Amino acid sequence: MSAVRTITVKHDEAELRLDRWFRRHFPQVAHGRLEKLLRTGQVRVDGRRAKSGTRLAAGQVIRVPPLTGERPGRARPGARAAAPGPRDIEALRGAVLFRDDAVIAIDKPAGLAVQGGTGLRRHVDAMLDALRFEQSERPRLVHRLDKDTSGVLLLARTAPAARRLSAAFRGKAAQKLYWGLVVGVPKPRRGRIDLPLGKRAGRGGETVGAVPDAGKPALSLYQVVDTHTLERTAITWLVLMPLTGRTHQLRAHCAALGTPILCDGKFGGRAAFPEALPLGRDGGIPKQLMLLAREIAVPHPEDDTTLRVAAPLPPHMAAAWAALGFDTAKGERAGHDLIRYAEGLAHSPPGAQRAPKREHASPAGRAKR
DSSP: OOSOEEEEOOGGGTTOBHHHHHHHHOTTSOHHHHHHHHHTTOSEETTEEOOTTOBOOTTOEEEEOOOTTOOTTOOOTTOOOOOOOHHHHHHHHHTEEEEOSSEEEEEEOTTOBSSOBTTBOOBGGGGGGGGOTTOSSOOEEOSOOOTTOEEEEEEESSHHHHHHHHHHHHTTOOEEEEEEEEESOOSSSEEEEEOOEEEEEETTEEEEEEOTTTSBOOEEEEEEEEEEEETTEEEEEEEEEESSOOTTHHHHHHHHTTOOBTTOHHHHGGGGSOTTSOBTSTTSBOSSOOEEEEEEEEEOTTTOOEEEEEOOOOHHHHHHHHHHTOOHHHHHHHHHHHHHHHHTSTTOOHHHHSOOSSEEOOTTOTTOO
16 A cells, blocks of 8 residues: 555444554554554544544544555465354354344353454454344444453444443443452452553563553452362362453453463463363363353443343353362352442442342343342
8 A cells, every 4th residue: 555545434433443443444454553653643533643542433534644565454474364254153143142222242252352463364353244133233342352261242233332331341330240260269268459450571472460560450359159179289260350451350360369260371371270180181171261251231321221141151161160060050149249249349330339220131041130
């Protein structure tokens, strides 16, 4: 591309972050390259400088400079990731937990990224057209999950719904519960982790970790549900509630407690793969990240009632629960207890402090309150 282009934001792109819009139109441009273009003012929105997190509005005009040496639609050398196929799209449509005129909730499988990256073409954002159903607009992402984390992912079906849901996540009105298995037993058995997080150098490049003096505030609550001990190795089931939304927050916080999430090599290293467990063996515990976005409760964007959706255990975690003898009913009770605990804290999210007027539930009726 050898000339400056101006592109008008479409109606179904309203409320997209600028970096996500750019990734959709120019997937060959790495995020670091985009940040440099923004810092130097080469990418502008309505003639003004902008940041990667800027929310777009329909009708705005984006200036795109010449992208010399970067050819649209082509992955970088060495990238072998395949684009989504018909089976991927069919599976995504089959993963819908809840759908109405404003919101879609899907059960995102582990291993599927929410957005693309360098050499990554198979991700939720690339398949959102398959979730239009009867509507003309393309659904919009309003929050994210790690690639290896499974569970509830909410999508907005209209621009107004995207604005309200995005505001709910930014303003802490969304209440999120996770289930995870960790190596060891945290002390105390219920508590809060108040540990700022930030980017820092790691063995595999830049990663997220505890940065007490310079990191961004990050607060999580946790409660022990059950523990299984095998050859002096304890595997503990936790219910977790992030009160802030930092990247990899729960994984970094659990590792900082000295109880890394099971099979989380990125943050737990070798300690996340205890030799006492039959990991990856026939009839044992799959060697996959043991973290599930179990439930989200958020004000519905149309009437402000509580939308609460829960996801079931994915196959790899269901196998672990069966191998360790854990009863899922205990997790439901612990989730109720953790919400009550959050109600007593000054930093608890607004959604945990208000009683809902009425409930929307997933079709299977899970997680009704």
